[in-house]
Amino acid sequence: MIDVFLKPSRRQWMMGAAALLTVSIAAPAAQAQTRAETLRYVTGATVNTLDPTMPGSTREAFAVSLSTYDRLVSFGRKQLNGKWVFDLDTVRGELAESFDVSPDGLKITFHLRKDAKFQDGTPVTAEDVKWSLDRAVTANSLAKAQLLTGSLTSTDQFKVIDPYTVEVTLPKPDKLALPNLATVYPVIFNSKVAKAHATAEDPWAQTWLKDNTAGSGAFLIETYKPGEQVILKRNDAWTRSASNGQAAFKRLIVQTVPEAATRANLVERGDADIVIDLQPTDAAALEQKGKLKVISTPQYNAINFISFNNKIPPFDNPNVRKAIAYALPYEDMFKAALFGRGYPLYGATWADGKAPSGGFPIPQPVNTDLAKAKEYLKAAGMPDGFSTTFSFNVGQANVVEPMAALLKESLAKVGIKVDIQKLPDAQMSTLINEKKVPFFTEGIVAWLPSMDYFYRNFYIGNIRWNYSSLDNPQITEIAQAARFEQDKAKYEAMGRELNTLHFEIMPQIPVWQASQDAVMAPSIEGYTYQFHRQVDYRDLSRK
């Protein structure tokens, strides 16, 4: 009986021996040919659905969906400080060959490409477009709330004119209606296939589309393992790239690798082709080594805030908020948290306290000035400071932890005693949603980064994204009016007014826009920073 232990069976020995020997195995070279035609993308996040509108879908899922589905239109690109980024102001046809906007701005007519086919070979028709847009505004999904921001709310607004023409009518000339159709949610489904899988309880085939695709996009799903990897192969019939061609890669691997250091190793050794979620330290080190291409783009549609709940004392007092704004060690935090990889939103000078531009966000005229901070504290009636907590979520710890420590140290100098509170992500979101966190750091992202969109979605109403719980009638009124303002000069003036107000009230402190560090093999070309903050795999090619 002891033999079980001391004399391992033959196979056990073999396993043991193999275990010792196999350390000397390298990757097979035979697949070099297909390897060059394959794009391997590694990420710390996961793909959890093939239907981007599913509540809870991840950003990685969005990127996969935009490769398997087409939209009516998509964004063009522009250069911003020498980096390619998506351009909200140029919208080009994807499934639509062209589109016309009526002079009053109330009608958008889409002329579909006649050669566009779904992946099963059937043509893309106006019926499919109508079904997909109806689904977006009707089904219980993320799409509804998004399209609402572009005045798209009802199925009556989408009309089939002929098999290749669709007309969208708007109740008001909304600048964001067209850009909304270029976002992730209104992708075009093959309605015949989807309907075949719809049931009485599930009229929009949401259950089936979660694990299956019925699109016309550049790539087909080959294997889909939720939480692990997705492997896609090229749809050779697709010719809708920016240059009217096919996708450059024949195969696409989207793989989850949770450990950031491992992702850095993979891309450095050339086993992975591109990664966008490395730690700032690793990205900086790899850039310095110079072997890889590192494209670092400030996420110009995202902002990091040091935020207060303006309803919880003492942060209901603007002087307290300003005191903190002048007591933050901006420069040190920027270096410690991001290694300077981003676009700072502090340290500007505004003549006579008025905002110089109507964009959002713009650098604020704040800097570290402890004397000024003490003055504001005195004005608030708290010359000796107070005690509070500063919260952040665990998921951001590697960036925020050093920042929180510096903040604590600096605020202590003006008498504000800070307890740092690190919360699990779900708990943090719940507390923010319930408006129970007094002082914290969080970020926001806008897919459609226009000034009024920011103010309307992040400063109005009792919603989670209104971090500061601001309820200012003036801001609300101007922001709502700006939405439908067609005159560019007036719109700019409204933006300046809002920015000036924002600085006076100081509901929260914009600190910076962190960079997205896309680290890739030197042979990879075409990377563009996209609104969904993921890689659009169709942009990329190998030299």
Added chain:
Amino acid sequence: MSQFASTARRAGRRFVSSLPALLGVLVFTFLLMRVLPGDPAVFFASGPTAGKEEIETIRKQMGLDKPMPEQLARYMLDVAQGNLGNSLTTGQPVSKDLRERLPASLELTFAALLIALLSAVPLGIAAALKPNSLVDHGVRLLCALGVCVPTFVSGLLLIYVFYYLLGYAPDPTGRIDIFTSQPPRMTGFLLIDFLLAGDLSGWWAAASQLVLPAFTMALFVVAPLARITRAAMLSSLGSDFVRTARSIGLPRWRIVVVYALRNAILPVLTITGIVFSTMLGANVLVEKVFSWPGVASYALDALLASDYAPVQGFVLLMAFIFVIVNLVIDVLYGIADPRISIE
């Protein structure tokens, strides 16, 4: 045969008596997850425009809009039918996720345990044969090192040396090289499936992926196994029957292996059982570092997102495995020491 029958009877009794414990775990985890702060619906409604309505939709989808007792009753009914609910993190049924991932964790744990046992037992014996010698101190040092270096450090270190610097190991991303095709799924254990499919190069690929994580895990558990082997061997080597065996001139290997080791094996078995269960559930760091698609990292991701169903399913699975492992250890006791199965 009668010994086998009594062992089986004993095992069966043990299993039935552990059912209430499983039920308790079920209810306890259910309540615990709901007591934890953090609302999964808010977490998952995280699109830039997700508002109250989206949160309500998810809440309804997860059944969280119902009163707690009703939720519990529904959950127990579902579990009785083998349905563990849906995971929002992966978008799949939990039972399917666990079925996919458990073999990955088991394969890794078995490999690590095998490596650990093959090195720890001989080390423990060697240390016990010459207590306080250089060998003994060497083993002690090795054990101390193994325990005090956290697995994610040793894991990253092994990756750095064998993958990054030397390039001997394949990239540490999961169970198999991404360019190798999977074998047809029979058992879910890649090493077995590849053998069944007769694909030796595939087997090789899977085995080479397994080496680094298995060694990392093994390093950590060598210490308890070696120490307990040493202690048990010391006491059994000092006992009367070993002295008798020596005095009648039996060969040395026979004394050590047959008489001393067999009597020392009981505590080692106990520890092995505990170590196995711990490794399976608690080695989430190894799974994370090596992107191993196992159950532990799955449960951790779900926990961070307050995704109830996967965490509950995972705890239930672990409790079940713990029961099974204890049973197996009990049976092995009986084999190692026949006196036990008599009672």
